[in-house]
Amino acid sequence: MKLDLSTKIGTVLFKNPVLAASGTSGYGAILNDIFDVSQLGGIITKSITVKPRKGNPPPRIIETSCGMLNSIGLENRGIQYFLDENLPRLKTFKTNVIASIAGNSDEEYAMLAETLNKQVDAIEVNISCPNVKEGGMSFGQELHSTRKVVETVKAVSSIPIIVKLTPNVTRIEDFAKVCEESGADAISLVNTYKGLSIDIRSRRSNIGAFTGGLSGPAIKPLALYAVWKTAKTVGIPVIGCGGVMNYVDAIEFFMAGASFIEIGSATFREPDASLKILRGIKQFLEDENICCLNDIKGVIHEC
Amino acid sequence: MKQVSTRMSKVRDYRAVVLSNRAIDDMVFLMELFLPDFDVPVIPGQFVMIQIDESYDPFLRRPYSIFECENATMKILLKVVGRGSEIISRKTENDKINILGPLGTGFTDDEKRYPVLVAGGMGIVPLWFLATRMKQKGMDFSLVFGELTASTLGEEIGKTFQEKVLFVTDDGTRGAKATVSDALPSIVDSISHEIISIYSCGPSRMMQKVIAFGEKSDIPVFVSLEARMACGIGVCLGCSVQRKGADGFVTVCKKGPVFKSDKVVF
Ligand SMILES: Cc1cc2nc3c(=O)[nH]c(=O)nc-3n(C[C@H](O)[C@H](O)[C@H](O)COP(=O)(O)OP(=O)(O)OC[C@H]3O[C@@H](n4cnc5c(N)ncnc54)[C@H](O)[C@@H]3O)c2cc1C
Numbered sequence: 279m280k281l282d283l284s285t286k287i288g289t290v291l292f293k294n295p296v297l298a299a300s301g302t303s304g305y306g307a308i309l310n311d312i313f314d315v316s317q318l319g320g321i322i323t324k325s326i327t328v329k330p331r332k333g334n335p336p337p338r339i340i341e342t343s344c345g346m347l348n349s350i351g352l353e354n355r356g357i358q359y360f361l362d363e364n365l366p367r368l369k370t371f372k373t374n375v376i377a378s379i380a381g382n383s384d385e386e387y388a389m390l391a392e393t394l395n396k397q398v399d400a401i402e403v404n405i406s407c408p409n410v411k412e413g414g415m416s417f418g419q420e421l422h423s424t425r426k427v428v429e430t431v432k433a434v435s436s437i438p439i440i441v442k443l444t445p446n447v448t449r450i451e452d453f454a455k456v457c458e459e460s461g462a463d464a465i466s467l468v469n470t471y472k473g474l475s476i477d478i479r480s481r482r483s484n485i486g487a488f489t490g491g492l493s494g495p496a497i498k499p500l501a502l503y504a505v506w507k508t509a510k511t512v513g514i515p516v517i518g519c520g521g522v523m524n525y526v527d528a529i530e531f532f533m534a535g536a537s538f539i540e541i542g543s544a545t546f547r548e549p550d551a552s553l554k555i556l557r558g559i560k561q562f563l564e565d566e567n568i569c570c571l572n573d574i575k576g577v578i579h580e581c
Numbered sequence: 582m583k584q585v586s587t588r589m590s591k592v593r594d595y596r597a598v599v600l601s602n603r604a605i606d607d608m609v610f611l612m613e614l615f616l617p618d619f620d621v622p623v624i625p626g627q628f629v630m631i632q633i634d635e636s637y638d639p640f641l642r643r644p645y646s647i648f649e650c651e652n653a654t655m656k657i658l659l660k661v662v663g664r665g666s667e668i669i670s671r672k673t674e675n676d677k678i679n680i681l682g683p684l685g686t687g688f689t690d691d692e693k694r695y696p697v698l699v700a701g702g703m704g705i706v707p708l709w710f711l712a713t714r715m716k717q718k719g720m721d722f723s724l725v726f727g728e729l730t731a732s733t734l735g736e737e738i739g740k741t742f743q744e745k746v747l748f749v750t751d752d753g754t755r756g757a758k759a760t761v762s763d764a765l766p767s768i769v770d771s772i773s774h775e776i777i778s779i780y781s782c783g784p785s786r787m788m789q790k791v792i793a794f795g796e797k798s799d800i801p802v803f804v805s806l807e808a809r810m811a812c813g814i815g816v817c818l819g820c821s822v823q824r825k826g827a828d829g830f831v832t833v834c835k836k837g838p839v840f841k842s843d844k845v846v847f
């Protein structure tokens with residue numbers, strides 16, 4: 279029996295469902311010095327903005343129980359630098375390149391999507407960053423704003439559009455539904471959960487920008503639930519993200535209905551975590567005599 | 582002396598075996614590790630990310646400077662300051678431990694300037710390594726070591742680098758009763774060399790004063806910084822410090838931890 283891990287978003291084929299998450303993988307090159315990133319299904323870039331952003335004041339991270347808070351604040355050198363300096367190298371990897379974009383307005387999202395159209399294999403629209411004052415998560419917390427961004431981006435794109443949702447809403451599945459109605463080709467979830475950590479001696483936040491976003495194993499059950507809810511609500515592929523540390527976590531996400539997974543903070547514990555997870559998935563499917571991911575997608579029994 | 586990028590060296594997650602681990606002072610441990618496949622050059626000032634154990638709590642690795650490295654044997658000097666370091670300090674002979682490295686930039690030698698190494702407390706670690714290398718090469722240098730009170734570590738430093746070491750302690754139990762930054766001007770005055778550069782590692786406030794002295798006296802200062810880290814390789818942008826004289830940040834793990842003092846504000 280030949281194992282087939284390939285999956286599609288729109289017309290774009292991914293050789294396997296393991297993607298390196300945005301903001302935890304740089305632009306692929308650093309990780310590629312440590313392991314062969316071409317083996318992954320795709321690499322999602324750090325979110326790109328129109329103008330360079332210097333990001334938030336340090337400290338930007340603090341460890342928490344089974345996870346961490348971060349407030350990087352979308353530090354990046356802007357779209358032009360990305361096109362000139364990061365993209366050429368990214369294109370040399372034999373894997374799909376997904377550009378994550380973040381804007382302050384519908385116009386900025388449109389400009390980014392238009393510029394990147396056909397330069398990359400797909401776009402992930404980040405409307406879920408909890409660490410910036412303007413834009414960011416606010417686009418993902420009002421149904422009408424979400425609809426507007428997705429429609430705007432779709433209007434200028436011919437490549438698949440993935441929308442990355444924030445879990446900091448009451449019913450994430452409603453946002454997924456709106457994205458689907460607005461033409462999104464896939465949904466990814468979750469971005470980080472907004473959180474706080476306090477230094478009791480100084481009575482200050484442990485994060486320079488005060489609040490941060492929680493990631494890691496601490497959020498996995500929450501993310502899994504959000505993915506399960508969303509996968510039942512929409513027909514387009516769902517990309518699961520949040521605390522995936524090993525192949526068991528990955529399989530759980532598939533069984534909850536995800537077609538892909540993104541590996542985020544796990545990369546900080548082991549730079550080649552995504553590759554190890556991919557191998558673990560293959561091994562599990564072989565051991566269980568399962569030939570393709572579709573056979574386990576959303577198979578969780580609901581009593 | 583310039584900083585060297587470590588482009589050439591192979592960063593890997595090495596499976597290390599603990600050869601020995603012993604307390605040399607209260608809460609300070611010297612751990613000797615064997616990394617079977619490790620054969621890359623290491624520059625003093627570089628560091629490794631140590632995985633605490635299999636558990637997800639604590640979640641992140643911990644950064645540690647390389648204290649000594651000879652072929653496949655690496656030494657780490659670790660002070661217990663919290664949960665992660667406490668767990669690592671309990672490793673014993675034959676325990677396995679994952680070591681990601683070598684990471685970051687290091688110090689390199691400049692034949693033209695006389696090196697003055699200025700260490701405060703555990704800041705000695707990268708400078709011990711630098712001093713060891715200089716000693717091996719037969720280079721002349723001075724090492725200023727400051728601590729709160731005379732420790733076994735201080736004694737070891739004295740035994741190893743002998744007349745090259747100048748001690749200061751806050752309580753006067755070894756060397757001058759002073760802080761490093763207070764003693765530095767007169768120490769530098771007493772050095773017969775005219776053209777020097779300073780290499781410093783220690784508490785932030787100490788390094789800031791050392792930098793201020795360097796600026797006043799026209800002496801180039803190189804500092805090794807600490808920052809909270811998640812990835813240690815430059816992909817998370819979590820460890821950034823402010824650039825000096827320019828808007829923006831630089832990563833301590835990738836562009837540092839060794840910086841020329843006119844490059845960063847911390
Ligand atoms: C480049 C570099 C080299 C270092 N070299 C050495 C060394 O040779 N010997 C040594 O004893 N210590 C060294 N440190 C400091 C060491 O990493 C911290 O003491 C350790 O991370 C503390 O972890 P903990 O869980 O015990 O403390 P906790 O306070 O419980 O840690 C909580 C979080 O804060 C971070 N943190 C706490 N203190 C520091 C610190 N001083 N610097 C950076 N992050 C910190 C931890 O990594 C962790 O994420 C170095 C740090 C850096 C950045």
Ligand SMILES: Cc1cc2nc3c(=O)[nH]c(=O)nc-3n(C[C@H](O)[C@H](O)[C@H](O)COP(=O)(O)O)c2cc1C
Pocket residue numbers: 299300301302324325348350352378404407442468469470492493494495497519520521522540541542543544817818819
């Ligand atoms: C340090 C850090 C930086 C991140 N930066 C981005 C980003 O730029 N864009 C984005 O969409 N998500 C970003 N994320 C969110 C991750 O992609 C992911 O959604 C989240 O961390 C949850 O997954 P995890 O638990 O596997 O880390 C970042 C996360 C971390 C920890």
Ligand code: FES
Pocket residue numbers: 809810811812813814815816817818819820821832833834835
């Ligand atoms: S620790 Fe991740 S970039 Fe420095």
